[in-house]
Amino acid sequence: xxxxxxxxxxxxxxxxxxxxxxxxxxxxxxxxxxxxxxxxxxxxxxxxxxxxxxxxxxxxxxxxxxxxxxxxxxxxxxxxxxxxxxxxxxxxxxxxxxxxxxxxxxxxxxxxxxx
Amino acid sequence: xxxxxxxxxxxxxxxxxxxxxxxxxxxxxxxxxxxxxxxxxxxxxxxxxxxxxxxxxxxxxxxxxxxxxxxxxxxxxxxxxxxxxxxxxxxxxxxxxxxxxxxxxxxxxxxxx
Numbered sequence: 001x002x003x004x005x006x007x008x009x010x011x012x013x014x015x016x017x018x019x020x021x022x023x024x025x026x027x028x029x030x031x032x033x034x035x036x037x038x039x040x041x042x043x044x045x046x047x048x049x050x051x052x053x054x055x056x057x058x059x060x061x062x063x064x065x066x067x068x069x070x071x072x073x074x075x076x077x078x079x080x081x082x083x084x085x086x087x088x089x090x091x092x093x094x095x096x097x098x099x100x101x102x103x104x105x106x107x108x109x110x111x112x113x114x115x
Numbered sequence: 116x117x118x119x120x121x122x123x124x125x126x127x128x129x130x131x132x133x134x135x136x137x138x139x140x141x142x143x144x145x146x147x148x149x150x151x152x153x154x155x156x157x158x159x160x161x162x163x164x165x166x167x168x169x170x171x172x173x174x175x176x177x178x179x180x181x182x183x184x185x186x187x188x189x190x191x192x193x194x195x196x197x198x199x200x201x202x203x204x205x206x207x208x209x210x211x212x213x214x215x216x217x218x219x220x221x222x223x224x225x226x227x228x
Contacts, residue, residue: 037219042221043203043205043221043222043224044219044220044221044222045205045207045219046219047217047218047219091158101171102148102160102163102171102173103148103160103207103217104160105150105157105158106157107157108157
């Protein structure tokens with residue numbers, strides 16, 4: 001079964017607007033971490049934001065926030081005030097358990113920011 | 116501080132050959148993981164090394180192997196290359212325990228012809 005599902009292969013957003021990228025996950029482990037990465041055309045995976053399963057508040061990092069709905073098993077990324085440089089692939093990932101288990105990635109969403 | 120360094124950036128090999136990719140983690144990071152990224156399969160975990168020991172392994176054939184040296188630098192090797200091995204190979208490093216996932220390198224793009 002797929003552990004991370006990103007249902008939007010591609011998204012367009014107007015510059016300066018906000019955009020939400022969807023991510024749902026599947027795990028039976030009560031302890032897990034959720035991550036979002038950005039991958040520009042250069043190929044490097046850039047860490048954006050992290051949410052722990054026990055965190056009470058939604059994570060925020062600058063223009064990035066994570067809308068964490070635990071009961072629905074969803075961890076959507078919200079990018080506010082989109083910039084042209086935000087155009088990239090965005091990946092949601094999960095790590096289960098307390099130890100150093102591997103990250104499992106979704107298929108990604110390609111975001112295109114339009115001027 | 117220097118990031119994760121992967122060499123080479125690009126590589127073209129012929130079917131049947133073998134290839135070795137290198138990854139230098141961030142100073143102080145002892146865990147190194149390798150991922151394969153293809154358009155069809157997405158990002159798939161290959162293996163993870165910690166203190167020169169393989170700690171986790173993904174579902175890849177034995178042609179894929181790796182190792183880690185005492186300075187935490189890691190290499191991965193693919194023997195008897197197949198066309199389907201063409202991919203972006205990403206290396207990532209992390210400290211012992213982290214809530215911030217891994218720091219990735221820019222990857223090695225391998226093309227098998």
